[in-house]
Amino acid sequence: xxxxxxxxxxxxxxxxxxxxxxxxxxxxxxxxxxxxxxxxxxxxxxxxxxxxxxxxxxxxxxxxxxxxxxxxxxxxxxxxxxxxxxxxxxxxxxxxxxxxxxxxxxxxxxxxxxxxxxxxxxxxxxxxxxxxxxxxxxxxxxxxxxxxxxxxxxxxxxxxxxxxxxxxxxxxxxxxxxxxxxxxxxxxxxxxxxxxxxxxxxxxxxxxxxxxxxxxxxxxxxxxxxxxxxxxxxxxxxxxxxxxxxxxxxxxxxxxxxxxxxxxx
Amino acid sequence: xxxxxxxxxxxxxxxxxxxxxxxxxxxxxxxxxxxxxxxxxxxxxxxxxxxxxxxxxxxxxxxxxxxxxxxxxxxxxxxxxxxxxxxxxxxxxxxxxxxxxxxxxxxxxxxxxxxxxxxxxxxxxxxxxxxxxxxxxxxxxxxxxxxxxxxxxxxxxxxxxxxxxxxxxxxxxxxxxxxxxxxxxxxxxxxxxxxxxxxxxxxxxxxxxxxxxxxxxxxxxxxxxxxxxxxxxxxxxxxxxxxxxxxxxxxxxxxxxxxxxxxxx
Numbered sequence: 001x002x003x004x005x006x007x008x009x010x011x012x013x014x015x016x017x018x019x020x021x022x023x024x025x026x027x028x029x030x031x032x033x034x035x036x037x038x039x040x041x042x043x044x045x046x047x048x049x050x051x052x053x054x055x056x057x058x059x060x061x062x063x064x065x066x067x068x069x070x071x072x073x074x075x076x077x078x079x080x081x082x083x084x085x086x087x088x089x090x091x092x093x094x095x096x097x098x099x100x101x102x103x104x105x106x107x108x109x110x111x112x113x114x115x116x117x118x119x120x121x122x123x124x125x126x127x128x129x130x131x132x133x134x135x136x137x138x139x140x141x142x143x144x145x146x147x148x149x150x151x152x153x154x155x156x157x158x159x160x161x162x163x164x165x166x167x168x169x170x171x172x173x174x175x176x177x178x179x180x181x182x183x184x185x186x187x188x189x190x191x192x193x194x195x196x197x198x199x200x201x202x203x204x205x206x207x208x209x210x211x212x213x214x215x216x217x218x219x220x221x222x223x224x225x226x227x228x229x230x231x232x233x234x235x236x237x238x239x240x241x242x243x244x245x246x247x248x249x250x251x252x253x254x255x256x257x258x259x260x261x262x263x264x265x
Numbered sequence: 266x267x268x269x270x271x272x273x274x275x276x277x278x279x280x281x282x283x284x285x286x287x288x289x290x291x292x293x294x295x296x297x298x299x300x301x302x303x304x305x306x307x308x309x310x311x312x313x314x315x316x317x318x319x320x321x322x323x324x325x326x327x328x329x330x331x332x333x334x335x336x337x338x339x340x341x342x343x344x345x346x347x348x349x350x351x352x353x354x355x356x357x358x359x360x361x362x363x364x365x366x367x368x369x370x371x372x373x374x375x376x377x378x379x380x381x382x383x384x385x386x387x388x389x390x391x392x393x394x395x396x397x398x399x400x401x402x403x404x405x406x407x408x409x410x411x412x413x414x415x416x417x418x419x420x421x422x423x424x425x426x427x428x429x430x431x432x433x434x435x436x437x438x439x440x441x442x443x444x445x446x447x448x449x450x451x452x453x454x455x456x457x458x459x460x461x462x463x464x465x466x467x468x469x470x471x472x473x474x475x476x477x478x479x480x481x482x483x484x485x486x487x488x489x490x491x492x493x494x495x496x497x498x499x500x501x502x503x504x505x506x507x508x509x510x511x512x513x514x515x516x517x518x519x520x521x522x523x524x525x526x527x528x529x530x
Contacts, residue, residue, distance in 0.1 A: 244405045251519045
């Protein structure tokens with residue numbers, strides 16, 4: 001049976017609230033996902049929350065009831081609470097009526113099986129958690145295996161990133177590594193490193209991409225550092241028709257990833 | 266000579282601050298753009314601010330000095346102020362050292378010259394100003410003429426949209442219209458209305474696109490309403506490889522727009 005909690009001072013409420021903060025996510029090893037759609041995506045991918053919190057309204061949906069029951073059956077904690085408290089947890093005025101705290105997966109590079117997918121997205125020093133989530137969502141749609149975050153990056157398990165991923169945080173692999181460690185890992189097996197650069201001579205639509213393709217996207221402000229470009233096996237250029245000389249990082253990732261996929265048809 | 270303002274209570278400070286609010290933007294007919302890069306983009310597109318505000322540090326850059334001088338020469342107001350006051354105006358802890366208030370352009374559909382570009386992006390009821398700005402930036406890069414916002418939409422002149430546009434708010438046309446008015450305008454001249462839909466039978470990479478192409482993007486939550494899809498001359502599908510059944514709206518716009526452009530090469 002779910003516990004009922006109506007006090008803001010309750011320790012589970014405090015724990016869930018704290019997960020909006022990166023330090024707490026680190027120390028607890030948990031992250032927050034909100035809403036029936038994303039929690040259903042998680043469940044369909046074989047993932048259940050360690051804690052599920054919901055309003056009486058939220059528990060009424062049959063899919064929500066299933067997730068709550070499955071969480072309890074797996075030894076997790078199910079907590080019925082008020083919309084006000086859910087609002088405090090999610091930091092939104094109109095909170096979702098269902099949210100879950102999930103165990104963070106191991107993000108070490110060694111866990112990645114590069115043969116599991118023909119395409120992997122590698123992003124360097126992304127600052128915007130929304131971009132990380134959007135790239136995960138795009139990766140799922142384009143059939144990528146996952147996202148490898150290089151150097152200091154926004155947290156892929158932040159509420160904003162999870163929200164923007166629309167559930168892809170549960171379906172895409174996520175790894176994090178420093179650049180030298182990534183390079184060593186990359187060169188220890190098959191794989192072509194492809195960067196996008198305005199200085200490239202290959203048009204992105206005419207290049208030949210080999211599998212597995214590791215698509216390297218630069219940071220929002222500076223793009224790829226020259227020494228990172230120098231390590232690429234292939235540099236491709238997306239022609240810019242207007243005045244601007246760059247695309248948003250998540251857009252560049254998507255346009256290139258879909259072009260790579262199209263080239264394989 | 267620039268005026269010096271150090272009081273938060275100054276009326277120009279209050280005016281610029283108020284432009285973070287949609288109502289004030291409407292009544293004043295102005296909007297805020299921040300940072301040397303975007304203000305330079307504006308100037309290169311023949312646009313000067315009516316008011317330019319800057320810190321002594323911000324005025325040191327030769328391009329900033331030029332914009333300040335040109336604004337004054339054109340009868341605009343140049344205001345030297347403190348980083349603290351700039352921070353209040355932009356709502357950011359680390360404000361840009363230069364910002365400008367620009368006259369909002371007329372957004373009536375009648376101003377759009379459809380023959381000026383082969384591609385136009387049409388977006389329905391977008392909620393996220395960041396998506397609007399990102400679509401403008403993408404439109405610039407892909408050689409679109411501009412963005413037509415259908416129905417109730419986030420404000421393209423909000424600080425978030427202008428920021429995400431990276432200056433494309435000054436290079437792309439922006440129009441806003443209700444759906445019936447847009448349809449009447451569209452059908453009064455040449456143009457193919459292309460929608461993306463999971464129900465479509467045409468693959469987005471294999472379709473033939475005619476010019477001018479009006480690419481219709483649905484809202485973030487629901488996608489295109491069926492009656493809007495029914496009006497499209499062509500419905501195309503982006504195949505989804507993973508579990509998700511949709512892309513972020515700005516990503517869908519970009520992937521489709523670049524595919525349309527590629528089909529014309």
